[in-house]
Ligand SMILES: Cc1cc2nc3c(=O)[nH]c(=O)nc-3n(C[C@H](O)[C@H](O)[C@H](O)COP(=O)(O)O)c2cc1C
């Protein structure tokens with residue numbers, strides 16, 4: 001539920017629509033029942049990796065022997081270029097997410113929750129603070145919530161900007177006050193996370209699904225999807241389409257339907273050439289993939305990833321070399337510097353792309369770029385930033401090699417006038 | 419020296435955390451909010467207050483894009499330089515700003531009115547190109563609207 005006038009849904013409106021009744025219901029069940037329900041609903045994490053949420057929660061130690069301090073952490077860092085879905089949820093309906101947090105914290109029996117929000121989301125911060133206060137006054141947050149004996153404190157942390165803050169363990173390092181450097185796994189955060197305590201990190205959109213699953217059941221949630229996995233998904237489109245924006249659709253809606261019906265097709269004078277299906281760190285899809293179902297499994301089968309589901313469209317007047325150069329500039333800048341291939345490799349890639357774009361490319365440049373796509377690929381670095389950075393590059397070299405070649409041959413960018 | 423207001427705010431943070439050093443980022447934010455940027459002396463003061471070394475605090479300060487270790491102007495312009503904005507005309511926006519303010523990235527105007535910095539995706543890609551000035555988001559930018567936008571800031 002999101003208002004069309006851009007204002008946040010108030011506590012009163014949210015309650016009128018049945019808000020917080022899922023919380024009442026959840027508090028009458030056992031925590032493990034909630035985790036099982038979320039497993040059965042096949043909710044997959046909406047932060048990019050698509051890991052099953054209930055399964056992740058299932059790793060948290062429970063019962064008398066478990067540590068009493070545990071954390072439920074909301075990943076609201078949203079810095080993946082081209083991604084703007086969590087902002088809509090944070091600004092549009094903060095209570096829905098708070099209800100999701102409280103139920104999820106109850107499921108893992110965490111008495112403390114942090115919302116890790118990126119600095120630039122100023123109005124999200126204000127609206128969240130208001131909503132936290134309202135929910136506290138209404139008895140949904142604090143001590144002995146709705147006479148259940150369950151206590152929960154929710155605190156907002158605003159970040160000071162770095163893509164690595166969004167990486168699960170980098171986020172933990174940042175919350176502890178340090179540089180956002182990732183950590184080795186195992187131990188997994190579910191066992192030893194924030195300040196060494198069991199911690200769950202979930203994306204905003206993931207948590208927003210939870211009240212609906214509790215309210216209407218696992219079967220209903222699964223039934224919303226027309227692809228692999230349960231529920232609806234917030235898809236987005238940006239680039240030269242007629243109606244860029246965010247659209248809530250069944251998980252598994254085909255790429256073509258999202259772009260042609262919901263995003264309104266291409267602007268006059270532009271043709272579709274390719275798209276990144278889910279943010280900067282996903283591989284290009286092209287015309288031949290237009291009928292792919294946009295769920296985690298189907299997009300992977302096309303050699304890409306669903307990622308965040310926010311599609312970035314590249315049109316026929318946009319230079320693929322410039323496009324990828326822009327992406328690699330971002331990744332090179334945001335590398336945390338912890339491991340050598342990423343720290344040294346990404347700036348090198350960026351420099352080569354820049355020189356090709358400026359018409360100063362040389363024979364052999366493409367070989368060097370290709371070497372990087374394997375040298376920085378999955379398993380070669382400490383975290384997923386570097387392989388993510390290679391995804392658009394590798395697929396661009398595959399689909400748009402002619403464009404790279406013509407830049408080198410003609411010693412200029414054919415997409416620029418002079 | 420940290421002023422009493424800063425010390426209060428930092429101590430308040432520390433009281434919620436298992437160890438003082440965990441408040442390092444918050445402390446940097448508090449000082450920057452008060453003073454606009456974080457000087458070498460501020461770094462030493464924060465370190466002393468939180469029981470850390472100055473090098474440790476500085477390593478945190480320099481890691482984050484939005485902690486300023488140099489003075490900035492009264493208004494900080496953060497231009498989104500990520501992909502959707504690039505596709506939709508970021509280059510024209512930047513050209514106009516650089517020319518109008520006679521600045522390059524990281525520069526501050528001689529009257530200290532504006533500092534110009536790039537920032538990754540502002541999460542408003544459906545309204546690209548976009549920029550932020552201080553806490554305000556400006557979207558669907560056209561080069562010809564920029565002068566009016568700048569005029570709103572003293
Ligand atoms: C470099 C990097 C940046 C990331 N940024 C975010 C982010 O901003 N928001 C997010 O939810 N997940 C982000 N992720 C994914 C998280 O590591 C993690 O998988 C996710 O928060 C888990 O939540 P989910 O299971 O609910 O999807 C990022 C991953 C990497 C490697």
Ligand code: SF4
Nearest residue numbers: 336337338339342383
């Ligand atoms: S892959 Fe890059 S971002 Fe990730 S740990 Fe290594 S240097 Fe840091």
Ligand code: FES
Nearest residue numbers: 498502503540543
């Ligand atoms: S790319 Fe500029 S707001 Fe997302």
